[in-house]
Amino acid sequence: MDLEKKIVQGITEAFKKVYEADVAESDIALQPTKKDFDGDLTFVVFPFLRVSKAKPEATAEALGVYLKEHVDAIADFNVVKGFLNLVIDNGVWVDTLKSIVEDKQYGALTRRDERVMVEYSSPNTNKPLHLGHLRNNFLGHSVSRILDAAGYDVTKVNLVNDRGIHICKSMLAYQLFGNGEQPSASLKGDHLVGKYYVEFDKAYKAQIEELAKEKQAGYTSLEGVEDLADLKKSIEKKGKKEELTDLEKEQINALKEVFTYAEKQAPILLQAQDMLRKWEAGDEETIALWSKMNGWVYEGFDQSYRLMGVEFDHMYRESETYLLGKDIVEEGLEKGVFFKKEDNSVWVDLSEDGLDEKLVLRGDGTAVYMTQDMGTADLKYKDFNMEKSIYVVGNEQDYHFKVLKLIMQKLGRSYADGIYHLSYGMVDLPSGKMKSREGTVVDADDLINEMIETAEERTKEAGKIDNFTEDEAKALYRILALGALKYYLLKVDPRKRMLFNPKESIDFQGDTGVYIQYNHAKIQALLRRAEKDGIDFSTEKFAGLKELSEHEANLVAALAKLGDKISESAEDYAPSVIANFVYDVSRLYSKVYAEMPIFNEEDEAKRAFRIALSQQTARAIKIGMNLIGVEVPDRM
């Protein structure tokens, strides 16, 4: 905003005139004045004492005197130690609001000719989406919108993991135990497939136990033991804390052998592996089952994505990309970036970069995860030609993406520097980590639907929907529920892992999405009344206004920062910046709203100003909430 620029220029000028010193404008930073002090903006003079060769108070005083005299916007100043607090003239805030009203592009930065790809969601087609996916999807979707607002050309892609041994597991279980079950209204496709993934695990565990029992006979140390798994657990637990006895050591070794054998030889696992081989060989029957079940899952996902309000421009499927990357391995060998070991496996040595050696191709010539990701990276670039590539993936893959970026840099890919892993922390439950195989997950669909029910209850309690139609009420519940959920997940720094307690439903009071939506709805009601009463609150009506309350001035100052906040959040890929911004704006507005009369205000200029301020606040809230993927209601 040019207010700050003007003041910064004024400060450099002051340094020149008062101290005959050159200070670069880029070295001068202003910060908002803390609440307890008088003023709007503060300049910290400590770093410039070398230049002024005077005491902090004297320096600040001298600069303040100069600024008050030469910069129109500055009405007054005060000095506290080395802090020069500047009081901005109220007229500036009135003008600022006026320029926001007139700014058709408010909240959209100038376009730049730069393409960014955001990859997010990336589900597996063997189980439904869960709470962790919600964080991922909301993050990716929000970052896409923020980058778009910041002027980038954004492509949203979803790389679906639709093949592999885990997919075969649910296929096999369905084949064995499914009895031809079909998706239904009560069990959508992704949930149905997920159910058989759990079934597989149950059967697998039972077989392991059985095999282990058979194998137990060969070990004297395990004679008479009833529950092998239980014993293994208790010894492992003990081993972490204290020394084991000789018998226990012998037992744990025996147990490891027994279970390794059982886990590898369980018939149902061998069958699944066989199925994967058939799939790779293109076996018709297997492919048909795979297509059918994946189709169910995609239908289920589509419903979930619609419910969540996220979307994609392009889908990549791993079944189509998993063979890619082998040519890059060849290229890397030629360029000397990779090297081959005796067993023919191919590696990259990253010890110079503080990492170790990493496998990029197996000895038998088959691909690993890294091989595929290299290939996919090239494919994406070929398809979309982007400068930046954001991967929204959990922090468990920090190492993988560090390596991927390094490799692509070493291979000289133009897009390599633009690779960014937007790493986020896991969502944990009070009981610990979510494990889909063990059924301890918070399902995404269930959670959203529960939130919608809660929203309905709260709304009815508050008696807010007297003249809503059934459809309007339903739409409102959904908006409130998703708003609460998205805001809750996005206001936090993505890197931090977070605890989610399903028993305590997400708040509807205080620092929440609902609070922000409420302010928007309140303003819309106010604007409807202004229109009904035919009140003119155009900029001419308040142009000459000289008197503002502190809260009004603060609110205008906050509204003026929207653009800065968008660039900041785009640079850091941080939706939390926007979430905090809309909350700040809402809080400031609440104060203004509570303290200031609007329709009862006699002074027409003040009344017009307050209505216009309300209107622009609603505008900022709507823009900001849209950036974090949250809708705002006009009534609630």
Added chain:
RNA sequence: GGUCCGGUAGCUCAACUGGAUAGAGCUUCUGCCUUCUAAGCAGAAGGUUACAGGUUCGAGUCCUGUCCGGAUCACCA
């Protein structure tokens, strides 16, 4: 064990990238609806920023070490 990430009020989180007396919300307590939506506003209470050093005018923020939690170090994806 190596590497990376985190640790701020009882709880959930901020802190403009080194600035002033570390701020919000939840919870608890006290006020405020015969005038614009009380899903709100005003106030009270709550802190050795895990710990110990260091850097400097100034440290939650930077450096070193320690402790706690998590992730990762697979020819799994």
